[in-house]
Amino acid sequence: MSSSQKKGIRKTIQFGLASLIGNAFMAFLVYKLIVKENPRVTRVDMTLMIAVILLITVIEVIVFWSNQKNIIERQHQFRINLEETIKGNKVPKIYLDPDDPFYKLSKAVNEISKHERHQIHELTNQQNELKAIMDNLPVGVLVINRHRELQVANTYAINRLGITALDIPHPYTLDVRNQELRNLVDQVFQSRQSVTKTLELEDGGQSHIFETNVVYSPKVHHKFEIIVLLYDVTESVRSKRIEQDFVNNASHELRTPITSIAGFAETLLEGAKDDPETLDNFLNIIKSESDKLVRLADDILTMSQVKNEPKNWKKVNLYAYVEQQFHMLQNNLQEMQLTVENKIPETTMETVVENDLFQITKNLITNAISYNRHGGKIKVEYASHHDSWELSVSDTGIGIPLDQSERVFERFYRVNNAVKGGTGLGLAIVKEAVVDMGGSVRIESDDDDSGTTVVVRFKRRV
Known part of the structure; x- marks a missing residue:
C-alpha cells in the first residue's frame, strides 16, 4: 500500500468519525425537538433514528472515500507521467472531462x-549528429574531466589508441599508455x-606520427575539461622526407654528369683539343653525359606529369599497345x-589512362x-579476373x-649500380602511374x- 493510499484511508476515517459525531449531534437536537412537541415518541422510533444516522454516515463515508480515491488515483497518474517524462520515456496523454476538477491540471x-x-x-538528435560528426572526423578526440576521467572518445581515437575500457567515465590512464602523451x-x-x-x-603495432594538441577548456564555477586532439601527420612527414630525399638525390644525380662535362670541357680548353684522338674521345664522353642529363630531366618531368595530368580514360587494344613499345625499342632489343x-590475346581490350599505360609499358620493357x-x-602476359x-x-x-623488392620502387634506387644508362627513376615512374590508375604493382623475383x-x-x- 502506497503512502498516498494510507493517507487517504486516514483522512476517510477522520471524516467518518467527524461525520458520525456531527450526525449524532444533529439527531440529538432533532430528537429533543420532537420529544418536546410529541412526548409519545417510542424506543422503536429512537432505534430507527439511530439506524438512519448510521446509514447517512456510511453513505457520506463511501462518497468521501470515492472522491478521495479518485484524487489519489489522479495524483498517482500525474506523478507517474511526470516521473516518466523526466526519465525521457514516452507517456500517454491524460484525458479528463472538462467538468473534472483536475481538468486544467x-x-x-x-x-x-x-x-x-x-x-x-x-x-x-543533436547528440546523434554530434556523435556522427565526431566518429567521422579524421582526428582523434578525447575529453578528460577535471577528475582525470575519460568522458568522450571518438571512433578514430578508440581505434588509434586501442581503447578497450568502454565504460565511461573511467580513469584516462587506462587508455593513454604512452608516457609522453600522459x-x-x-x-x-x-x-x-x-x-x-x-x-x-x-x-596497431606500427609507429605513427601525431600532431598532438592538448587543450585546456575552462567551464563555469571553476570547472574545466582537457581536450586531446590527435592529427595523424605520418604521410605528411613521410612526403616531406621523400621530397627532401628526392631533391638531395636529384642534386647528386645531376652533379655527376655536370661535373664530368665541366671537367672534360676544361681539359679540352687547356689544350687537349689539339689532339684529334683525345678531342674525339672527350666529345663522345661529353655527349654521353649530356644524354644522361636529358634522360634524367625527362624522367623528372614525367614523374611530375603523371601526378598532375588529368586522367583521360580510353579503351585500348593491349596487344597492339605492347607491340608498339617493342617496335619503338627495336634497336635496344x-x-x-x-x-x-x-602473349596477350590479339583482341584484348581494356579501359586505361593512356599516358599512364604508356609509362608503365615503356619503363617495364626498358628495364627488362x-x-x-x-x-x-x-x-x-595478360590475365583476366572477375x-x-x-x-x-x-x-x-x-x-x-x-x-x-620494395625498395626498387624508390626514386633513384638501383639494385645493381654496375648497370649503366638508367636514371634510377624507371620503376618509381611505373609505381606512380599504376597508383594514378588505382592499381597495384608487385615484384616476383630472386x-x-x-x-x-x-x-x-x-x-x-x-
Whole structure:
C-alpha cells in the first residue's frame, strides 16, 4: 500500500468519525425537538433514528472515500507521467472531462510532457549528429574531466589508441599508455595552459606520427575539461622526407654528369683539343653525359606529369599497345639480341589512362632490356579476373633480391649500380602511374639469375 493510499484511508476515517459525531449531534437536537412537541415518541422510533444516522454516515463515508480515491488515483497518474517524462520515456496523454476538477491540471501535465518530449527529441538528435560528426572526423578526440576521467572518445581515437575500457567515465590512464602523451596531459592539468607537440605513438603495432594538441577548456564555477586532439601527420612527414630525399638525390644525380662535362670541357680548353684522338674521345664522353642529363630531366618531368595530368580514360587494344613499345625499342632489343614474346590475346581490350599505360609499358620493357642477359628473353602476359586484370613483364636477367623488392620502387634506387644508362627513376615512374590508375604493382623475383617478373593489377572499368 502506497503512502498516498494510507493517507487517504486516514483522512476517510477522520471524516467518518467527524461525520458520525456531527450526525449524532444533529439527531440529538432533532430528537429533543420532537420529544418536546410529541412526548409519545417510542424506543422503536429512537432505534430507527439511530439506524438512519448510521446509514447517512456510511453513505457520506463511501462518497468521501470515492472522491478521495479518485484524487489519489489522479495524483498517482500525474506523478507517474511526470516521473516518466523526466526519465525521457514516452507517456500517454491524460484525458479528463472538462467538468473534472483536475481538468486544467491534466492539460498542464500533458503540455509539460509534450514540451519535454520535444526537448528530449531535439537533444537526442543533436547528440546523434554530434556523435556522427565526431566518429567521422579524421582526428582523434578525447575529453578528460577535471577528475582525470575519460568522458568522450571518438571512433578514430578508440581505434588509434586501442581503447578497450568502454565504460565511461573511467580513469584516462587506462587508455593513454604512452608516457609522453600522459606527461602532456599532466602538464596541462598543472599549468592550465594548452600545449602542442609532435608525438610518435604506436598504432596497431606500427609507429605513427601525431600532431598532438592538448587543450585546456575552462567551464563555469571553476570547472574545466582537457581536450586531446590527435592529427595523424605520418604521410605528411613521410612526403616531406621523400621530397627532401628526392631533391638531395636529384642534386647528386645531376652533379655527376655536370661535373664530368665541366671537367672534360676544361681539359679540352687547356689544350687537349689539339689532339684529334683525345678531342674525339672527350666529345663522345661529353655527349654521353649530356644524354644522361636529358634522360634524367625527362624522367623528372614525367614523374611530375603523371601526378598532375588529368586522367583521360580510353579503351585500348593491349596487344597492339605492347607491340608498339617493342617496335619503338627495336634497336635496344637487337643490340642485346633479345627474344620477345607478346602473349596477350590479339583482341584484348581494356579501359586505361593512356599516358599512364604508356609509362608503365615503356619503363617495364626498358628495364627488362637493361637488366637482362645477352641473348635472353622478354615475355609480356595478360590475365583476366572477375573484376580485374593483370599485365606482367618477365625477363631472364640478374633478378632482384627479396629484401630489395620494395625498395626498387624508390626514386633513384638501383639494385645493381654496375648497370649503366638508367636514371634510377624507371620503376618509381611505373609505381606512380599504376597508383594514378588505382592499381597495384608487385615484384616476383630472386637473385639467382632466374629473372624478374613485374606484375601490375587494375580494377576493370566498364
